[in-house]
Amino acid sequence: MPTNPFLKAGQAVLRWLFMLFVAYPMVLLGLGLRVRHRERLPATGPAIVVANHNSHLDFMVLLALFPFLSVPRVRPAAAADYFCRFKWFEWLARNFVGIIPIERGGARKGEADPLEECYRALEAGQILFLFPEGTRGQPEHLAELKPGVWHLAQRFPEVPIVPVYLHGLGRALPRGRTIPVPFQVKVAVGRPVPLLPDKAAFLASLRSTFEHLRGKTALPDAEKEEAWFGEEEDLNEPAKDVSC
Amino acid sequence: MHGVLAYAFGGILALLVVASAITAALIRRYPARSYTSVRLRIQTWWWLAGLLFLALSFDPLVALGLTAFVSYLGFKEFVSLVPTRPTDNPTLLLAYLAIPVQYLWVHMAWYGMFIIFIPVYVFLLLPLRMVVAGETKGFLRAAGTLHWGLMTTVFSISHLAYLLALPAHAGTHGPISGEMLVFYLLVLTQLNDVAQFLWGKLLGRRAIAPRVSPNKTLEGLLGGVLTTTLLAWLLAPWLTPFSPLDAVLAGGLISLFGFTGDVVISAIKRDIGVKDSGHLLPGHGGALDRLDSLTYTAPLFFHFIYYFYY
Numbered sequence: 001m002p003t004n005p006f007l008k009a010g011q012a013v014l015r016w017l018f019m020l021f022v023a024y025p026m027v028l029l030g031l032g033l034r035v036r037h038r039e040r041l042p043a044t045g046p047a048i049v050v051a052n053h054n055s056h057l058d059f060m061v062l063l064a065l066f067p068f069l070s071v072p073r074v075r076p077a078a079a080a081d082y083f084c085r086f087k088w089f090e091w092l093a094r095n096f097v098g099i100i101p102i103e104r105g106g107a108r109k110g111e112a113d114p115l116e117e118c119y120r121a122l123e124a125g126q127i128l129f130l131f132p133e134g135t136r137g138q139p140e141h142l143a144e145l146k147p148g149v150w151h152l153a154q155r156f157p158e159v160p161i162v163p164v165y166l167h168g169l170g171r172a173l174p175r176g177r178t179i180p181v182p183f184q185v186k187v188a189v190g191r192p193v194p195l196l197p198d199k200a201a202f203l204a205s206l207r208s209t210f211e212h213l214r215g216k217t218a219l220p221d222a223e224k225e226e227a228w229f230g231e232e233e234d235l236n237e238p239a240k241d242v243s244c
Numbered sequence: 245m246h247g248v249l250a251y252a253f254g255g256i257l258a259l260l261v262v263a264s265a266i267t268a269a270l271i272r273r274y275p276a277r278s279y280t281s282v283r284l285r286i287q288t289w290w291w292l293a294g295l296l297f298l299a300l301s302f303d304p305l306v307a308l309g310l311t312a313f314v315s316y317l318g319f320k321e322f323v324s325l326v327p328t329r330p331t332d333n334p335t336l337l338l339a340y341l342a343i344p345v346q347y348l349w350v351h352m353a354w355y356g357m358f359i360i361f362i363p364v365y366v367f368l369l370l371p372l373r374m375v376v377a378g379e380t381k382g383f384l385r386a387a388g389t390l391h392w393g394l395m396t397t398v399f400s401i402s403h404l405a406y407l408l409a410l411p412a413h414a415g416t417h418g419p420i421s422g423e424m425l426v427f428y429l430l431v432l433t434q435l436n437d438v439a440q441f442l443w444g445k446l447l448g449r450r451a452i453a454p455r456v457s458p459n460k461t462l463e464g465l466l467g468g469v470l471t472t473t474l475l476a477w478l479l480a481p482w483l484t485p486f487s488p489l490d491a492v493l494a495g496g497l498i499s500l501f502g503f504t505g506d507v508v509i510s511a512i513k514r515d516i517g518v519k520d521s522g523h524l525l526p527g528h529g530g531a532l533d534r535l536d537s538l539t540y541t542a543p544l545f546f547h548f549i550y551y552f553y554y
Contacts, residue, residue, distance in 0.1 A: 032320060034523050139330060174330060181336045182316075184324035184522065 011095055012072035018096040019063065019071055026057065027064040031172060032184040036216055040189040041065060041162060045073060046122040048161045050149055050193075052210055053131035054139050054170035059097065061166055061185055062129055074127045077102050077118060079134075102148070104134060115152055122156050132206065139170025142210055145203045153195045153202075160192040163206065165213035186217040248417065248482050249300065252427055256293050260286070284527030292525075292534070296430060300423045304408045305351070307426070311405040312347040317531045318397035319343065321522045325513075325532075326389050331379040335370055339390055342366045346402050353409040362399040367391055396509075396539040397532070403546040404429065404538070410554055416481040424483040425549065432479075432495065433541045434534075436472040436502045443467025457510040465503055472499035485553050497548060498541050505540030509533075 027033060042049070051062060059076045066074050080101035084090040093099045100121060103114040113119075121128050130149055137143040153161060165188045173180040190213050196202040263286050271279050299307040323336060342362060349358040371387045407429065408422035444464025452462045476495025480486040486494060509532060513521060522530020 032317075032324075032524075168324065171324075171328065171330070171333075174333075177333055179334075179337060181333050182320045182323075182340060184320060 011098070014095045015072045015098050016068070019068065022096075023060040023064050026180070027061050027185075030180065030182050031057070031061070031168070032182075033061065033064070033187060034184065035065065035187045035189065037189045038065060038187075040191060041164075042127055042160060043070075045125040045127040046156065046159045047127045048122070048149065048152065048156075048159055049127060049129040049164055050132050050161060050206065051129060051164040051166055052142055052214075053133045053136050054166070055136060055173045055175075057169050057173050057180060058131065058136075058166055059099075059129075061169065061187065062164065063097075065164075065187065065189075066127070070127075072098065073125070074098070074129065075100050075121050077128060077130045079104050080114075100128070115148065118152055119155060122152075122159060128152075132203075136175045139174045140167070141170075142207065142214070145207055147199050147203060149206070150195075150199050150202050157195055161195065161206075162192050163190040163209045163213060164188070165190070165210055165217055167214065167217035188213040188216040249423060249427060252424075252431075252479075252483065253293075253297055256431065260290055260293060263289070281527055286527075288525045288527050292434075296427070300427060304422070307408055307423070308347055308351055308405050311401065312343060314531065314535070315343050315347075315398045315401045316340070317524065318401065318535050319393055321524070321530045321532050322393040322397055323390070325516055325518060325521060326393070328389075329379060329382055329386050331377045332374060332386055332390070334377065335373045335390065338373055339366070339370060339394055342394060343398050346398055347405060350402055350405045350409055353406075355406075358402070358406060362394050366394060397535065400539040400543050401535065403542040407546060407549075410550075413485040413553060415483075415485045420483065420485050428476075428479060428483040429498070429541060429545050430538075432472055432476055432498045433502050433537050435475065436468050436499045437506065437537055439471040440464045440468030440499075440503060443471070453507050453510075456514060457507050460503075460507065468503065469496060469499040472496075472502075484549070486549075490552065494545065494548060497544055501540040501544050502537035505537040509536035509539070 049062065051058060059078070062076065063071055063074060075098050078093065078097075078099040078101055080103045083093045083099055084101050090101070094101075100117045102118070118128055118130075130152075132145040132149050133143040134146040134148075135143065149161065153159065166185065167187070168183050168185040171181070172183040172185070190209055193202075193206055193209055196205060267279060267282055267286055270277075271283070295310070299310045319340070323339075328336065346358070346361055349361055370390055371383075374383065374387060404426060407425040410422050410425070413420045440460075441464065444459065444461045444467070447463040447467065448459075448461030450462040451458060452460050452465055473492055473495035476498065477488060477491045480488070480491030480494070484491065484494070509521070520529030521532035524531050525534055528534050
């Protein structure tokens with residue numbers, strides 16, 4: 001994070017340019033958003049926003065949820081092993097998108113705390129967003145939640161943790177695809193999740209919050225697909241007896 | 245803009261002012277009742293009328309671009325609504341690509357290509373791409389859904405734009421341009437929806453399609469047919485090359501098949517298990533909820549006029 005005011009202003013301009021020429025066209029024209037309870041998003045920092053992760057487009061949708069002027073104060077946490085593979089790519093991601101790179105795999109002995117830059121951002125009153133699943137995983141499937149958020153919240157217990165569920169991005173640009181396909185996206189914002197002293201209990205409550213929000217966005221996809229394409233069946237197995 | 249169209253838009257403006265005034269009066273008279281849905285609906289009509297004005301006031305290319313964009317929004321809504329298989333993402337991109345290509349044929353006024361591109365070439369190409377992807381589970385359903393979406397939201401709606409490519413034709417009160425035909429078709433289709441709704445509210449008793457669309461009544465349909473046909477006959481000398489008999493036939497066509505388009509899309513929404521197709525148009529639902537009648541009236545009206553007059 002630059003401390004020089006000119007550098008800071010320059011970075012804000014770059015982030016606005018990114019929003020105007022990449023994020024807004026992609027999210028508003030290419031996808032289309034329906035947001036439930038947008039007013040629950042934190043208006044000012046410090047705050048932590050946690051969301052499920054299915055697609056490289058997730059962070060663009062989250063950024064587009066915030067008012068244009070406050071975008072430079074919103075910082076997505078991103079996997080360092082992906083975004084910092086090349087110097088130029090890291091530079092673009094840091095300055096145009098404002099990412100905070102995080103080393104995945106947690107803190108190791110003798111190394112710097114991977115969340116160090118996140119602490120600085122929260123101290124500066126910024127809005128940080130994290131994907132607690134740590135990876136994009138299977139479309140519309142909630143993977144195991146990583147404890148980073150809990151560790152972060154231990155240090156900043158007064159900072160609200162706002163959960164957001166994103167639906168439809170796993171269809172638009174799932175892992176393994178390179179070209180996004182236009183699909184409408186539904187977003188549900190929840191009330192702040194209370195911080196619990198027990199790590200496992202906190203993660204379980206966060207998980208059930210995500211599942212609750214998922215129910216608010218749409219009919220469960222699995223149910224819908226089953227009704228349309230028939231139940232998944234193993235062709236090698238003998239057909240089930242359907243008579244009673 | 246041609247003088248006749250300017251007057252026609254004046255008529256729309258007057259109609260909207262009256263509708264807004266009536267709603268405002270009702271809200272004042274019955275403060276306890278909720279008119280949110282009606283208010284939102286009329287507000288959205290203002291926006292849609294403004295959009296039509298914008299589309300028809302400038303170069304035909306603007307109208308063409310806007311129609312293509314409407315097709316895109318409708319198709320996006322459709323594929324978001326129906327389940328799709330993850331393996332079909334590349335096929336879906338091809339289907340999206342068919343939208344600008346279809347409107348390119350319209351722009352070139354290449355009738356032969358315009359009329360077979362989606363029903364023949366895209367119909368044959370998409371399953372080929374799906375076979376390359378290799379997933380057979382749900383193949384027919386996926387191929388059928390995708391093509392159904394393209395036929396309704398792209399092929400049908402593009403007929404609206406092709407009206408603009410038709411050459412000028414002599415009418416009773418001066419030359420008839422494509423813009424006038426688009427205005428005639430759009431206004432009659434949408435007013436027919438409103439008239440059927442209002443007549444149904446006023447007199448509706450017998451449900452006409454209880455399992456598909458419980459709010460549609462026989463009285464609403466008949467009232468709509470009479471209103472729309474009368475209006476079609478009244479407007480025809482200024483906006484179309486129709487003889488009085490043809491105008492009555494066109495009015496009947498628009499009102500009957502506008503109703504059909506409406507209930508067909510309702511049946512699909514019911515099949516999928518949603519009430520509204522989306523949220524783009526406050527008070528109305530999604531883009532598909534407004535395009536439903538047009539998916540039938542646009543191609544049928546086009547071929548009616550194309551066969552008899554061009």
